[in-house]
Amino acid sequence: NxxxxxxxxxxxxxxxxxxxxxxxxxxxxxxxxxxxxxxxxxxxxxxxxxxxxxxxxxxxxxxxxxxxxxxxxxxxxxxxxxxxxxxxxxxxxxxxxxxxxxxxxxxxxxxxxxxxxxxxxxxxxxxxxxxxxxxxxxxxxxxxxxxxxxxxxxxxxxxxxxxxxxxxxxxxxxxxxxxxxxxxxxxxxxxxxxxxxxxxxxxxxxxxxxxxxxxxxxxxxxxxxxxxxxxxxxxxxxxxxxxxxxxxxxxxxxxxxxxxxxxxxxxxxxxxxxxxxxxxxxxxxxxxxxxxxISEILKYKGLNEVYHGIGSVNDLIGNFNIKSDEQLVTFIEYLNDIYAGNPYSYSSELSRKSAGMFRDIVVDNIFRPEKDKWMIYGGLTHVDGGTKDTYYERDITHMT
CATH class of the missing domain: 3.80.10 (Leucine-rich repeat, LRR (right-handed beta-alpha superhelix))
Incomplete structure (x- = not known):
């Protein structure tokens, strides 16, 4: 001191x-x-x-x-x-x-x-x-x-x-x-x-x-x-x-x-x-x-399609900040959740039931479209799982 x-x-x-x-x-x-x-x-x-x-x-x-x-x-x-x-x-x-x-x-x-x-x-x-x-x-x-x-x-x-x-x-x-x-x-x-x-x-x-x-x-x-x-x-x-x-x-x-x-x-x-x-x-x-x-996503064709759907809307990918391997894994899991929740993906019991409901309501019915007018059946899927009002087509068929 x-x-x-x-x-x-x-x-x-x-x-x-x-x-x-x-x-x-x-x-x-x-x-x-x-x-x-x-x-x-x-x-x-x-x-x-x-x-x-x-x-x-x-x-x-x-x-x-x-x-x-x-x-x-x-x-x-x-x-x-x-x-x-x-x-x-x-x-x-x-x-x-x-x-x-x-x-x-x-x-x-x-x-x-x-x-x-x-x-x-x-x-x-x-x-x-x-x-x-x-x-x-x-x-x-x-x-x-x-x-x-x-x-x-x-x-x-x-x-x-x-x-x-x-x-x-x-x-x-x-x-x-x-x-x-x-x-x-x-x-x-x-x-x-x-x-x-x-x-x-x-x-x-x-x-x-x-x-x-x-x-x-x-x-x-x-x-x-x-x-x-x-x-x-x-x-x-x-x-x-x-x-x-x-x-x-x-x-x-x-x-x-x-x-x-x-x-x-x-x-x-x-x-x-x-x-x-x-x-x-x-x-x-x-x-x-x-x-x-992206190699980790390319392994799964369905996930890659969902990813391309998100990427097709310019500002949509901006909702995701993916900077680490852990964040990339989480993003892939998110893509899988979207894909598995789609009624055209048969990866879960819920998806199969959804597809069955679609068959009962649409496929087994007899449609009589008017002449020279479009009839469209198929489905639309959110590109991001539902946070945006943006969709991409899936299994869409056009008939005249």
Whole structure:
């Protein structure tokens, strides 16, 4: 309990494992280094002095006060699960902030001058805007090699980072893990967005925002003619709820480089299991279209017919969001329910009874159609099981 004042000169302070500091940590005019172990809580401020300072944090560290980086720039490197609960005041020089997996940022990051670097580990929570300030700044979403290997689990490295607040002033953005950009996210000042190995950028789309027939409600639309998106092993996944039989998605004046290729299992793909994606009429457009052949459904002729019936109505498929194998199984079960409930499918006792009633009422009767007029018998089936007033024919016969 109490403050730690490093004064002038070259100083090193180490807080061991399972330590709680209930006071401020102050640096002096010299080169100061603060190091913490694991499971550490700092309940005061960290104020660095005018020297070239360095902070190294272990895993599971809580900083509950503000951090003043000093004047000459600082290198702050954290392990996994670092909780920045206070504000961070950066310098006009080069600042480097690296946070490991599953860290938490709750206050806006506003870097200043200098070529600053901000790295955020996989599975972290970012409830703040990210501003790189002036200079050529780099924002990286990816694994933090500094984190203790013992703290990195499969779940840590595969967890998603959700970004819903604006990104400003980072000329270079690198995606090396799973990241989701909200549809209303604003990105300004970016020159290069690189999808690195293991990087997956999930791009959510707002279907209500359009320019003509083209969907434009996503974070990569119209970033400027100087902004390029490229892949060195990563990919973009378009995430669109309510996708109909055909959707055109525009990236506006954002440059999609040749390494961004639309298609199944390519560097620009879609989360939907019942849609595929292809290049559009313009270089910065892609087209989502409904798959007419899905191997899991093709196994069953009757189910495939029902699926094609649903797909024949452009907006009807938009009622189904099928993005996982589990959701696809549920959808196939739904198709089966429609098929089994049809009186022309003899897959259940109820269907056989329905067919028998149809025979008694219609087939065994003698019809006398008027000359030169149509008589139609057969049946109509809801394309979706009854939620829409849309049908397709089944066993329809026309006679004159």
């Amino acid at each position: 109490g403050n730690i004042d490093m004064q002038s000169g070259t100083n090193t302070i180490t807080a061991g494992n399972n330590t709680t500091i209930n006071g401020d940590v102050k640096g002096g005019a010299g080169e100061d280094t603060f190091t913490s172990g694991n499971n550490v809580a700092i309940n005061g401020k960290i104020e660095l002095g005018d020297g070239n300072n360095k902070i190294t944090l272990g895993n599971n560290v809580y900083i509950n006060g503000d951090i003043d980086m000093g004047a000459n720039g600082v290198n702050l490197t954290g392990g996994s699960e670092v909780y920045l609960n206070g504000k961070v005041a950066f310098t006009d020089n080069v600042d480097i902030l690296t946070l490991g997996e599953k860290s938490v940022i709750v206050q806006d990051i506003a870097m200043k001058d200098g070529n600053d670097e901000l790295t955020i580990g996989a599975g972290s929570i970012v409830n703040a805007a990210l501003n790189g300030g002036d200079g050529t700044d780099t924002l990286t979403f990816g694994k933090n090699s500094v984190a203790s290997l013992a703290s990195i689990t499969r779940n840590n490295t595969e967890d998603n980072i959700n970004i819903s607040h604006d990104i400003t002033g980072f000329e270079n953005i690198n995606v090396g893990t799973k990241v989701t950009f909200a549809s209303d996210l604003s990105i300004t000042g970016a020159n290069n967005i690189a999808l690195e190995k293991d990087g997956v950028l999930l791009l959510t789309l707002d279907k209500s925002i359009k320019s003509g027939e083209k969907l434009i409600g996503h974070a990569l639309y119209n970033l400027g003619g100087t902004t390029s998106v490229s892949s060195t092993g990563g990919k973009i996944l378009l995430d669109l709820d309510g996708a109909t039989g055909k959707e055109i998605i525009s990236f506006g004046n954002t440059n999609l480089e040749s390494s961004i290729v639309p298609g199944d299992n390519e560097t620009l793909d879609i989360t939907s299991k019942v849609h595929t994606i292809k290049a559009g009429a313009n270089p910065n457009e892609v087209v989502l279209v409904l798959r007419w052949s």
